[in-house]
Amino acid sequence: MQSAIVLGGGMIGVSAALHLRQRGWAVTLVDRREPGRETSYGNAGMIQAEAVRPYPMPRDLATLLKIATGRTNDVRYSLSSLHLHIEPLLRYWWHSAPKRHREAIEAWARLIAYATSEHDILIREAHADNLIRRAGYRALYRNAADLDLAIKAAEEDRREFGVNFRVLSGSEFAKAEPILRDDLPGAIHWLDTWTVSDPGALVTAYAELFERLGGTIVLGDAQSLRQTTTGWSVDTDQGRLDAAHAVVTLGPWSPDLLTKFGYRIPLVRKRGYHMHYSGGASLDLPLVDKAGGYAMGPMAKGIRITTGAELTGMDALATPVQLASAEGSARELIDLGKRVEPDPWFGTRPCTPDMLPVLGQAPRHPGLWMNFGHGHQGFTLGPATARLLAEIMSGETPAIDPAPYRPERF
Secondary structure, eight states: OOEEEEEOOSHHHHHHHHHHHHTTOEEEEEESSSTTOSGGGSSOOEEOTTOOSOOOOOOSHHHHHHHHTTOOSSEEEOGGGGGGTHHHHHHHHHHTSHHHHHHHHHHHHHHHTTHHHHHHHHHHHTTOGGGEEOSOEEEEESSHHHHHHHHHHHHHHHHHHOOOEEEEEHHHHHHHSTTSOSOOOEEEEEOSOEEESOHHHHHHHHHHHHHHTTOEEEEEEEEEEEEOSSSEEEEETTEEEEESEEEEOOGGGHHHHHGGGTOOOOOEEEEEEEEEEEESOOOSSOEEETTTTEEEEEETTEEEEEEOEEEOOTTOOOOTHHHHHHHHHHHHHSOOEEESSSSOEEEEEEEOTTSSOEEEEOTTSTTEEEEEOBGGGHHHHHHHHHHHHHHHHTTOOOSSOOGGGOGGGO
8 A cells, every 4th residue: 555644734734635545545643733724714715727827926116016015905015024935936037928828727727627526525525514605705896997897808718718707786786795895886796616615624624534534633733844765754742753655735834845855846825814803794705806905704713804915924924004004995995893813824835936836746755745835825725736746646647738837947
């Protein structure tokens, strides 16, 4: 029986462990905390079937100036940490040129095509349907010109990728969400996306399924990973653990571990914040406020507001300026109620400069595998990329060509 250690208990790690276990592997999942407590817990709770285009870096001067001068809430940066981001940002800018972005879109869309169907299998097997709503989400626009541009882009996605959406006029939107103010020009209702009332609970449900199938979960130190004569070992709270294969699914922490084996994989690390609110109005479906640079949606703990990207140090203190701005924008739309938590949650999204995940075997270390760098879509793509990785590791013919995601591209 083939054996593997999977390092990292987020959506991607749990999904990778599950897919390998389903193929008969002996699998141990190792993390410093219980599954689903890091980045996979803190997202906007969407499985985004419509997200067929990875986020490019803006290349027009007007948008870049807006970011540089702090006049947008989508992206903010800490000046003292900017030197940490310069090299990956320059690479990101280069890959965001139209021709190279087009190549990324084609490779990305092939993965997104499997997002909901792969989740669906695990949701049913994990008996987690109570956490899922298959009704989409709405993107609202505060001026008609922005809505018109968004409709054109959506129509292009429908023609090319078969994405389904419905345009809501201002009055239709007001009927759909009567608790919102009624003077907005309209919204786009993305129909294929699924929403999750508790993202951390979905990861936990998948982890429990993994254990029911005979998988093992232990607490341990991923940074203790070392190569042995027979494969790989790691230190856990139950002692040393050995296996023939090791899979690195540590999200933004993955490159730090891989540097000790001689791999230098660049990441743009984007921090995001969230906060829950209760006692106010209740939303029907999640909303993305494009002008405000945030998402908000009904969750188990109340309405969750999730922010855009902050470029700062991995260990920097919280500076929830974006959250405060998002909260102010949201309060212009609805009665949010009061904050549930005393402090905002924050976590880091690992984004590769070419916008594609790192997936495959380490070029110089047999049995060492990687699956990370999904940008804003790790929660969406976890089961899809896990299936692809498990197929490669098991010697099966992969469902799609894995070449665009191979680690050696760096």
